[in-house]
Amino acid sequence: MKLFDSAFSPFARKVRMVMEHKGLAFEAVDALRKSLHAELEAVNRRVEVPTLVDGEIVVVNSADIIGYLEHRHPQRPVYPESPAARVHARAWERSADTLIDPILINISYWKWAERPDAMPAGLLEAARADLGLVYDALEAELAQREYVSGPLSVADFALFPHIASARAMEADFSRERHPSLARWFKQMRSLPVCSADLHRARDYVVNLPGNDVERQKIFWRGDRIEWMLARGFHDWFFNEIRERRVLWPGPALPAPLQRAA
Numbered sequence: 001m002k003l004f005d006s007a008f009s010p011f012a013r014k015v016r017m018v019m020e021h022k023g024l025a026f027e028a029v030d031a032l033r034k035s036l037h038a039e040l041e042a043v044n045r046r047v048e049v050p051t052l053v054d055g056e057i058v059v060v061n062s063a064d065i066i067g068y069l070e071h072r073h074p075q076r077p078v079y080p081e082s083p084a085a086r087v088h089a090r091a092w093e094r095s096a097d098t099l100i101d102p103i104l105i106n107i108s109y110w111k112w113a114e115r116p117d118a119m120p121a122g123l124l125e126a127a128r129a130d131l132g133l134v135y136d137a138l139e140a141e142l143a144q145r146e147y148v149s150g151p152l153s154v155a156d157f158a159l160f161p162h163i164a165s166a167r168a169m170e171a172d173f174s175r176e177r178h179p180s181l182a183r184w185f186k187q188m189r190s191l192p193v194c195s196a197d198l199h200r201a202r203d204y205v206v207n208l209p210g211n212d213v214e215r216q217k218i219f220w221r222g223d224r225i226e227w228m229l230a231r232g233f234h235d236w237f238f239n240e241i242r243e244r245r246v247l248w249p250g251p252a253l254p255a256p257l258q259r260a261a
């Protein structure tokens with residue numbers, strides 16, 4: 001299997017940790033480099049990581065990739081056995097992907113992108129307020145059990161990259177108010193697949209200036225735009241479009257089904 005990966009993408013990090021957790025053999029390529037753009041586009045017209053190529057089969061979208069892997073490689077499952085816990089784990093994965101990712105990624109642009117402006121007034125405060133709701137909800141869950149949905153699951157792997165980046169984004173949880181979340185984070189960090197992930201992410205950030213990645217234009221898509229507009233930053237966003245600092249995904253058409261399938 002070949003994983004079009006990036007240590008900078010929470011979605012790719014989630015998939016890679018699940019693959020390592022399952023003990024799968026795969027080749028990972030750092031696919032957000034400009035030099036890999038055409039190769040990635042040939043398998044995923046949205047030009048997004050992660051993308052998994054397994055022989056003739058191309059799987060895009062991190063949650064679909066994990067569903068595919070769970071079906072093909074059921075050992076060390078990341079979907080809990082109990083139906084209620086499974087629904088819960090998938091729901092937290094979706095929150096990580098569609099709510100927490102937009103908040104943290106949208107405030108990250110003033111940390112790593114080459115920007116002409118300062119962060120708009122009120123954006124960091126809006127991020128902190130919304131993340132506060134997330135942290136409170138996670139605290140309530142983790143006060144009840146070891147991992148978010150019971151056994152270690154896709155929910156934990158989906159949340160980990162975000163929670164790990166929150167401090168650097170100045171939007172961390174509080175060790176006093178969220179002691180169970182702090183205990184979970186410490187436990188997650190000690191798992192070999194998570195500590196390997198953190199090393200890759202740190203190396204990536206340290207080497208960012210020399211990396212062949214786009215840092216002037218921001219790649220925008222649905223959930224990240226939604227959060228920006230819903231929190232009232234439409235003027236800033238439309239100015240970004242006017243100033244041509246945006247990139248858009250390509251058309252998300254599935255790869256054709258092979259004849260033999």
Ligand SMILES: N[C@@H](CCC(=O)N[C@@H](CS)C(=O)NCC(=O)O)C(=O)O
Pocket residue numbers: 008009010011032047048049050060061062063097219
């Ligand atoms: N829904 C997708 C989202 C993946 C996504 O947003 N990937 C971003 C990186 S975090 C990407 O590839 N952006 C293209 C770019 O930055 O050039 C998934 O779950 O896999």
